[in-house]
Amino acid sequence: xxxxxLRTRPIVNFKDGRVRTYxxxxxxxxxxxxxxxxxxxxxxxxxxxxxxxxxIQGVGRLEQAHRVAYVLxxxxxxxxxxxLHSCDNPPCCNPLHLYVGSAADNTADMMRRDRxxxxxxxxxxxxxxxxxxxxxxxxxxxxxxxCKGIAHRLGLxxxxxxxxxxxxxxxxMSGTTDGGPTRTDLPTSGEPPR
Ligand SMILES: [Zn+2]
Numbered sequence: 617x618x619x620x621x622l623r624t625r626p627i628v629n630f631k632d633g634r635v636r637t638y639x640x641x642x643x644x645x646x647x648x649x650x651x652x653x654x655x656x657x658x659x660x661x662x663x664x665x666x667x668x669x670x671x672i673q674g675v676g677r678l679e680q681a682h683r684v685a686y687v688l689x690x691x692x693x694x695x696x697x698x699x700l701h702s703c704d705n706p707p708c709c710n711p712l713h714l715y716v717g718s719a720a721d722n723t724a725d726m727m728r729r730d731r732x733x734x735x736x737x738x739x740x741x742x743x744x745x746x747x748x749x750x751x752x753x754x755x756x757x758x759x760x761x762x763c764k765g766i767a768h769r770l771g772l773x774x775x776x777x778x779x780x781x782x783x784x785x786x787x788x789m790s791g792t793t794d795g796g797p798t799r800t801d802l803p804t805s806g807e808p809p810r
Contacts, residue, residue: 618692620749620770621675622684627759635759641674645684648672649709657708668706675748685709686716750786757781 622645625637639647648662648670660670660681670681686699689711693699700721703713745753756766763781767774779785 617675617679617684617687618746618749619688620745620752622688623770624749624752624756627755629759641672641679641684642688645672645681645688645709648681649685652710654710654712656710657703657705657713658710659705660707660709664707670707670709681707682709682714685711686714689714690716745780745786747786750780753777753780 622641625640625643628636628638630636649658649660651658660672662681663671665671665680671678672681672684673679674684680699682701683693683699687693693716696718697716698719698721699714700717701708701713702715703710705713708714753766753770757763757777763777764774766772767777770777776785
């Protein structure tokens with residue numbers, strides 16, 4: 617689950633040529649969270665699980681709403697880490713109340729709950745694009761969305777998106793079916809003369 621995946625609107629091509637997009641996970645989360653002041657809890661208004669965590673369809677699977685909120689603000693969750701609440705309020709999706717920690721951190725936190733400051737996230741918002749992200753960007757471009765439009769929607773530079781869709785960036789990615797990139801405009805220094 618990456619920020620880009622969560623912001624991607626699924627595209628469906630119908631046999632009769634119609635193309636439709638569906639709301640992204642980010643848009644569906646926003647519709648179910650009541651935003652309030654930064655210091656207040658923003659509670660998820662949809663279905664909750666037995667422990668009180670919000671449940672929302674993520675990228676191809678059901679996710680806990682606060683985890684989706686975390687990834688959208690700070691980037692992917694490091695492997696083996698949990699997203700914890702400094703406010704101890706399971707349905708809360710206020711990113712300022714969320715941070716990553718180990719299961720051990722979670723236990724330690726419960727013991728010193730009077731502390732009010734949430735530790736800064738270890739993750740940053742500039743997570744590397746996954747292969748799924750890159751495929752999604754190329755699919756959106758193939759479906760007619762402009763590089764500028766894609767870049768704006770996903771918070772990327774349009775020149776980077778342009779290089780991605782032309783295969784000048786990430787050409788080695790599996791799933792590239794059109795014979796790979798043109799390399800004629802890349803520097804050739806270091807190559808032996810023919
Ligand atoms: Zn909260």
